[in-house]
Amino acid sequence: MMKWLHIMASSAWFYRFSGQAIPWLMSAFIVLLLIGLYGGLVTAPADYQQGDAFRIIYIHVPAAWMSLFIYCVMAMYAVIALVWRIKLAEVLLISSAPIGAAFTFLALVTGSLWGKPMWGTWWSWDARLTSELLLLFLYWGVMGLYAAIEDKRTASKAVSVLTLVGVVNIPIIHYSVSWWNTLHQGPSITMTDKPTMPMEMLMPLLVMAVAFKIFYGLSLLIRARAELVEREPQSRWLKAVIEENNDE
């Protein structure tokens, strides 16, 4: 198991594997995105209360899910990086942060656009909005700390510790903020209850969620490849890869 993990974690293996995986992920993403968007924008019926304005949910909710999901994945990479000292986990951790920040930003912007017709205001100090905004600051903190420390190995370790501190704090921040103020509509989809949404509305949402996950994987691989090359410009595996490409 550990041996297998170490092969997987080698830069050369990762670089080759990701190069092959990217086209597949790209096509899967485009197909799912088109299905999800068609389902959400065309086939799903208009909401009886919110009319067509609710359709922004197909971007807003998957983006909000991703914003939290990516932070949790980052915490996982942080544990791997700190415990087993696997370089690749560091690279994946730091490559995830800008993607997570982008999804958080997207969730905030679409939420604000949705809030204007529904609540009559672009911004309100609602619990979920506020904790999403704080999550954005946590992402920025991770990115800022990594950028500020010159030596990238040290920076990665520092960022791993910070990510773990953040992941312990996220639930505390979330519950403290919701204790403080709540205006947001309750969640429409939970794991345990029956969803409060008809099937035609729900399906495109789930498809979009999967499409967003694949997009995360795709952009993570692209970013991680760039980060690897930037970190190890003189390495042997990179020279071998370049030679292979020249031979073709």
Place this chain on the structure above:
Amino acid sequence: MNSTLQSLYFLAIRECLTAFRNRHEALSPLIFFSLVCVLFPLGVGASADLLRTIAPGIIWVAALLAILMSLGTLFRHEYEQGTLELMVLSEHPLIVLVVIKLVAYWLITALPLIVVAPFMAYGLGLTADAQGVLLLTLLLGTPVLILVGAIASTLTLVIPQNGMLLALLVLPLYVPVLIFATSAVNTVMMGGSAAGALYILAALCVLSVTLSPLAIVAALKIGVSQ
């Protein structure tokens, strides 16, 4: 074991002594705190009702910023002089040294704020029982601020000008403390019981006392190894 206790004793003495010798540096958070509290009435007007409503927020935000300002110096001198490396390399458990250092830091930085806060609260028009609760929230909340802030402060040790970054790292993590502390005071002012919020603050305090030293030790080792 005896030698560890002796070293801890010397470390505590050293902390207090350096703070005493650098009196103006040690007292600057206190001055900052008082100044921010004084600026608010000047900014929003001297209406007693308005001031009483926002007083818990003012005092807490001022305390939070004062502690944030001072966090940059927490391990800074030790790091630059190399004392920190000796602490990490010493035979005594690093976590105990860190805890002693933080306790001393709390005494030097936060305790003066807590002593002055009731005067500020009186000036902003808080009632006596609200002042009492404010004092309790400060006693429970400032250790959390220092423990959580110390993690970020240690992580940014290797960065020379770390002030803004430190604020970005620390302030989002301070939100729960701010929320529960101010709402405890607010409920008392509205005639309710502050017990719920105070219990949660106490829980946060226990949680950070338990977990933060571990993260600080990890961060110190990263900082020193560079």
